Amino acid sequence: MPKIFITRTLPKIAEEILHKHHFEVTTFSKNRSITKRELIKEASDADGIISLLTDPIDKDVIDNLKCCKVIANYAVGYNNIDTNYARKKNIIVTNTPDILTDATADLTLTLILSCARRLVEGDKMIRTNKFKGWSPNLLLGTDINNKILGVIGAGRIGSAVIKRASAFGMKSIYYNRSRNLEIENLYSSKKVSLDYLLKNSDVISIHLPLNPGTKNLLNKEKLSLLKNHSILINTARGEIIDENHLIQLLKMKKIFAAGLDVYVNEPNINIKFLKLSNVILAPHIGSATIETRSKMAELAVKNVINVLKGKKPLTPVV
């Protein structure tokens, strides 16, 4: 009976399907992320692993896997896995693309609108008993209608964000390696250089994977190109932005606001963010809907089953 190790309790459909296919399943059931040491110990004899984006699956971990044929990451991003080394060891790595596109794009729009309309500041005002009634200047935000959205990374999620933003009357430009004719045709979006996008967008939203080429892409020099009324959104990976410089910009009110779902050192958020009222901090919940998480569990499991039954995985990472 093939053994599957799951690094955290997932929606129950995952175990149900695996049991139906007669796999032996062990789940790390403590209510926290597994440590590297625990992973090395617990997963060593697994034929397949279902991992989370918080699990560091590096060379040390891979070297300790005796018979693993597949690592199915329960996320679209897979920067937590040394995929090159896994490939060398003949381990297939899969992810969960597509099915979390809508949920992540929805959260992106939530952050854009909440930043533009200062929703979290308003909520805090009420909870701290500081709301003293309607006033002409109370919490003035900014319109998004007719504003320019700059999307960095026009893949599935970036395109879904452009689609939604266009329904709110936003125009869009995008920065991407290749042209995306679909968004150009449907939403008159235009491909531009990164510098042009940063200088000309009212709202900037990041939708790139984290890799050596995107790490710190928005460094001090690039961040300094932002307009002083711009809103910066990141639902991709924290390491793409120079967080310290972003904090400086927010502190000095050099941009209007930032909406973040991801951070450099999760879950240890830079405490300087906590003192700023012009940043909205979400706890990495881009794909966190009941429906999406179930679909992700199902896809991760199907990838494992396919590989262990000698079939092609549905969504291998390239």
Ligand code: DGY
């Ligand atoms: C992922 O799956 O990589 C995203 O971070 C979800 O929010």
